[in-house]
Amino acid sequence: MSELIMSTGNKAVAAAVKMAKPLVVAAYPITPQTEIIESIADYVEAGDLKARYIPVESEHSAMTACIGASITGVRVFTATSSHGLLYMHEMLHWAAGARLPIVMGQVNRTLAPGWNIWAEHTDALSQRDTGWLQVYVSTVQEAYDATLMAFRIAEDNRVLLPVMINMDGFLLSHIMQPFEMTEPGDFIPPLDLPHKIDVNDPKGYGAMSPANVHYQFRFDMEKSMRASRTVINETEAEFAKRFGRSYAPVEEYFCDDADVIIVAMGTLGKEAEVAADLLRKEGIKAGVMRIRWLRPFPLDMNIKGKDLVVIDRDCSFGFGGVVAGEIQARYPDAKIASVIAGLGGQEVTYEDMAEFVRSRKMGTEFWFGIPQEEQ
Amino acid sequence: MYEIRIHSRGGQGGVTAARMMASAAVKDGKFATACPFYGAERRGAPIVSFVRIDDAPVRIYSQINKPEMIVILDPTVMDTVNVLDGLKEGGSIFINTHDDVDFPAGFKVYKADLTGIALREKLVVAGSPIVNTPVIGALAKLGLFTRESGVKAITETFADPRNTAAAKAAFEEVIV
Numbered sequence: 001m002s003e004l005i006m007s008t009g010n011k012a013v014a015a016a017v018k019m020a021k022p023l024v025v026a027a028y029p030i031t032p033q034t035e036i037i038e039s040i041a042d043y044v045e046a047g048d049l050k051a052r053y054i055p056v057e058s059e060h061s062a063m064t065a066c067i068g069a070s071i072t073g074v075r076v077f078t079a080t081s082s083h084g085l086l087y088m089h090e091m092l093h094w095a096a097g098a099r100l101p102i103v104m105g106q107v108n109r110t111l112a113p114g115w116n117i118w119a120e121h122t123d124a125l126s127q128r129d130t131g132w133l134q135v136y137v138s139t140v141q142e143a144y145d146a147t148l149m150a151f152r153i154a155e156d157n158r159v160l161l162p163v164m165i166n167m168d169g170f171l172l173s174h175i176m177q178p179f180e181m182t183e184p185g186d187f188i189p190p191l192d193l194p195h196k197i198d199v200n201d202p203k204g205y206g207a208m209s210p211a212n213v214h215y216q217f218r219f220d221m222e223k224s225m226r227a228s229r230t231v232i233n234e235t236e237a238e239f240a241k242r243f244g245r246s247y248a249p250v251e252e253y254f255c256d257d258a259d260v261i262i263v264a265m266g267t268l269g270k271e272a273e274v275a276a277d278l279l280r281k282e283g284i285k286a287g288v289m290r291i292r293w294l295r296p297f298p299l300d301m302n303i304k305g306k307d308l309v310v311i312d313r314d315c316s317f318g319f320g321g322v323v324a325g326e327i328q329a330r331y332p333d334a335k336i337a338s339v340i341a342g343l344g345g346q347e348v349t350y351e352d353m354a355e356f357v358r359s360r361k362m363g364t365e366f367w368f369g370i371p372q373e374e375q
Numbered sequence: 376m377y378e379i380r381i382h383s384r385g386g387q388g389g390v391t392a393a394r395m396m397a398s399a400a401v402k403d404g405k406f407a408t409a410c411p412f413y414g415a416e417r418r419g420a421p422i423v424s425f426v427r428i429d430d431a432p433v434r435i436y437s438q439i440n441k442p443e444m445i446v447i448l449d450p451t452v453m454d455t456v457n458v459l460d461g462l463k464e465g466g467s468i469f470i471n472t473h474d475d476v477d478f479p480a481g482f483k484v485y486k487a488d489l490t491g492i493a494l495r496e497k498l499v500v501a502g503s504p505i506v507n508t509p510v511i512g513a514l515a516k517l518g519l520f521t522r523e524s525g526v527k528a529i530t531e532t533f534a535d536p537r538n539t540a541a542a543k544a545a546f547e548e549v550i551v
Binding site: 004178267268347348 | 393394397398401406407408409410411432433434435436437438440
């Protein structure tokens with residue numbers, strides 16, 4: 001094993017980008033993501049990354065510049081967070097619809113008002129219908145590894161859709177953990193974009209797609225999103241074989257014999273393992289499912305007959321927790337106690353999560369921190 | 376799991392101290408994480424940062440509420456901050472001071488005059504004595520990590536040999 005380096009989540013993503021060698025990076029700074037693009041700018045300045053770094057005047061322009069660069073068939077990266085992501089919204093649909101394998105580091109941060117820079121997943125979840133693949137990571141090492149894998153998955157010709165790597169603001173973007181800066185070697189094959197602009201073979205781009213063809217383009221996206229499940233599995237298996245670190249679309253922790261499973265994403269899903277350890281000492285058979293890939297949505301969660309305590313660091317107002325709702329939609333028999341917790345960086349400890357399990361009321365929604373009589 | 380909370384002021388290098396502490400522990404073969412309090416840091420304002428050291432990977436991201444040890448890089452923060460908040464019974468306190476300090480009974484108290492050491496070693500940047508590298512020497516003496524790993528953690532962060540010289544002086548000054 002090579003030497004372990006202490007690094008923030010942000011710097012690990014930037015280091016992975018350096019390894020993946022994109023030719024173009026276009027980005028606009030926003031807390032808590034800024035360290036990613038600052039680090040990349042430093043690499044470019046120092047000549048360690050031979051890329052064109054385009055500082056733009058807004059996130060909308062950042063994504064537009066990425067789209068323009070990507071259509072020429074080169075590898076492209078950007079990063080953003082929160083309001084920056086929402087400002088890209090229109091162009092997120094465009095990037096996916098134009099089948100461009102752009103990779104984006106996305107640091108999950110809540111939305112104003114009031115102004116708050118801390119962790120929440122509502123920003124990325126509000127973009128879940130844009131056609132981007134979404135992975136949520138939970139350690140600095142995983143942030144690095146997932147970024148490397150994102151390029152390979154996005155650029156696979158069975159996918160050709162953009163990938164968003166989600167990382168909890170401050171909790172993961174700014175924590176320092178030891179990680180191994182693995183050299184990917186030829187793990188990421190050269191990009192071969194079948195529809196790239198070629199002056200020797202001119203084609204029209206952005207033309208009208210009338211009603212009799214548009215749905216076919218959309219079904220083709222859906223087919224690729226479905227196929228991406230296979231590509232993700234293959235890529236994660238190949239990564240494990242080469243580098244010894246294995247990941248699954250849903251990471252399971254003591255789920256086989258569990259009566260109750262905590263379901264969460266990001267750092268909450270990792271700390272939930274400590275809650276499960278605590279509960280097992282009390283005689284409660286608890287496990288954890290940490291959803292990593294939310295798009296494509298996991299269709300093979302083994303949850304039959306188990307109580308699920310789904311912790312959403314998000315809320316769809318007038319509906320409820322987004323993850324709880326999606327699980328219920330795809331697994332109609334799922335027994336769910338929904339917990340809304342951690343909004344805007346609200347502190348949620350493993351002890352709190354253990355208490356969610358002990359005091360769970362199946363079929364209800366519970367807002368952590370709100371008095372019972374107001375729920 | 377051993378949990379440490381560091382009290383300092385913005386600009387004093389408390390977060391970098393946390394990183395060097397975690398890095399030194401990792402070089403000893405332990406697992407460690409370091410993080411700042413997730414706030415808007417301002418120069419001169421009291422800030423806290425955290426270090427967790429364990430024999431297994433650290434899976435906790437929430438804040439440290441019951442530390443085993445507190446490290447006070449600037450004793451003047453005690454005018455406005457209850458630095459002992461949550462410190463476990465029998466826990467350790469390391470404080471940068473040349474004065475006698477009274478803490479309630481039940482804690483192990485260690486001290487070194489890191490500011491004085493920094494001034495003697497001419498480890499001064501923009502008029503401020505640097506205390507975040509000497510503290511690594513002091514904490515090595517307390518057995519948080521080995522002296523060798525502490526030196527490596529410093530030298531990979533700061534090339535200037537005055538940092539390791541000050542850490543060595545602090546190592547020698549702390550009475551265990």
